[in-house]
């Protein structure tokens with residue numbers, strides 16, 4: 001397959017840590033507008049794959065292309081974020097000593113230079129964007145709260161809200177429903193499906209109910225490479241997937 | 249117009265402290281110069297200089313707090329920037345001595361004559377002008393900090409490693425300035441100053457004016473720091489302190505933000521040093537002593553980091569204690585300082601001002617609870633600046 005006409009293109013990617021192959025000849029393609037769920041046992045390399053896409057980890061070998069032509073291995077985290085790839089961490093990471101509103105303000109797409117930040121004044125347009133997102137992530141009544149005081153699930157949502165504020169073309173979402181109640185999980189699935197109407201999304205998750213609700217193509221990783229790919233039913237009936245992951 | 253602009257960039261506490269400092273800058277000189285020594289309100293000259301010295305320490309503490317409290321960069325070498333600013337001022341004061349030195353050389357300072365030097369080294373040129381020296385007071389620490397920070401932040405040196413290399417920086421400068429052939433007076437440093445801007449440096453009026461200048465510069469530093477930390481840039485800095493990689497994945501070039509505050513902070517420390525030297529009358533290499541930089545960290549920790557005002561309080565209180573202890577029980581001062589640091593770290597992680605903050609939060613909490621149902625959001629968001637967390 002060619003990188004052209006794809007949004008995200010990984011081919012033959014490998015990376016080792018002290019001789020241990022965390023990612024092993026991994027290939028994965030995401031089309032523009034597509035949402036994909038990635039599953040796989042602990043240590044399969046799901047988070048490491050996101051590290052590679054976002055410039056945190058450099059692959060030893062292999063190609064990583066964004067929008068068919070941008071070689072992501074040549075850019076650092078900040079550049080990749082500005083190219084339009086947003087990321088939610090596995091452990092929810094928000095700015096605890098800032099208010100919910102300030103968290104979104106910092107994430108909002110716009111100039112990123114120190115000089116512009118020193119003299120930045122919030123415009124009406126920005127205030128409106130923040131309002132919209134606060135409603136989307138259902139935190140509008142808590143806009144003045146310090147993020148530290150949010151519940152675990154609310155932090156997850158705030159982080160998704162920050163992703164939205166960045167206005168990326170591709171969202172990488174690592175275990176968004178960990179620690180959420182069933183009701184919150186269902187809400188999150190709805191939210192992600194909503195987001196996926198206008199952007200591409202790559203979701204890593206262990207929660208099979210959640211993956212089923214997403215109702216998208218599934219990729220199962222194991223030992224750093226793709227074990228199976230297809231609809232959830234297809235993948236979850238694969239003998240090897242049952243063996244290494246679902247059956248345990 | 250201007251008042252409105254002022255109040256959008258400073259909170260109430262900052263405004264009060266700025267007003268207090270401006271009042272001090274006016275009242276202390278008036279009292280010292282106009283009231284008779286018998287008056288109860290007369291501030292004797294030795295006290296003017298002593299408090300003036302404390303305020304230069306406070307300025308250093310504010311500078312340190314800007315990088316440590318708000319951006320999580322623990323510098324154990326800020327004394328180096330302070331001392332460099334001090335040396336720049338000292339060089340100006342040396343050249344003002346002119347032919348009044350012991351060897352009466354019209355150009356060369358005494359120590360150069362003593363070393364048998366025939367002409368002024370190139371880097372001493374220009375220091376006969378006050379404006380040039382004043383420029384160097386901020387430029388030399390600023391450029392050093394910029395170069396150092398450019399290398400360190402770009403290669404992502406953080407945490408303990410960064411602290412250690414800042415300590416190494418000040419130690420290296422200590423060794424360099426000890427050498428006679430460096431041309432900064434070696435071991436003895438620069439001293440025997442006669443006058444500044446044409447005024448006798450020993451005169452009561454000059455000492456009062458130096459005090460006033462220090463108080464005003466400290467007020468300015470409080471304003472500049474407030475301006476920075478209340479801007480979006482300040483919020484980015486706190487974000488870097490709490491979750492540096494999150495900030496990067498949002499597209500911010502963390503290294504440039506760090507470089508900016510680091511350089512601003514070094515310049516502030518340089519100004520503090522420049523105000524310190526004429527008030528104490530000497531600058532020598534011991535100002536580069538690593539222990540000095542560590543003491544400054546203690547002032548900030550005691551006062552409350554990340555609070556702007558706390559470090560001023562910490563610097564003044566700890567140095568008051570130091571003056572008292574070193575006179576009364578010289579041998580236990582270091583132990584007292586160590587004990588203080590341990591106690592504060594264990595029991596007052598947010599410093600004295602943090603204690604006040606906690607108390608205020610509790611009070612507001614009680615009021616809010618009386619007014620609304622228990623557990624309303626108002627009870628949970630009273631602290632404006634949460635405690636700094638360890639960087640990842």
Ligand SMILES: Nc1ncnc2c1ncn2[C@@H]1O[C@H](COP(=O)(O)OP(=O)(O)OP(=O)(O)O)[C@@H](O)[C@H]1O
Nearest residue numbers: 017018022040041042043044045046047048049090
């Ligand atoms: N920076 C690193 N240094 C050394 N080893 C690493 C590093 N990052 C990841 N690994 C290793 O690579 C393997 C893959 O880790 P990764 O975090 O990608 O797994 P994962 O699929 O996200 O698992 P989980 O479901 O538990 O989140 C693990 O064995 C991990 O210990």
Ligand SMILES: [Mg+2]
Nearest residue numbers: 046047048090
């Ligand atoms: Mg993971």
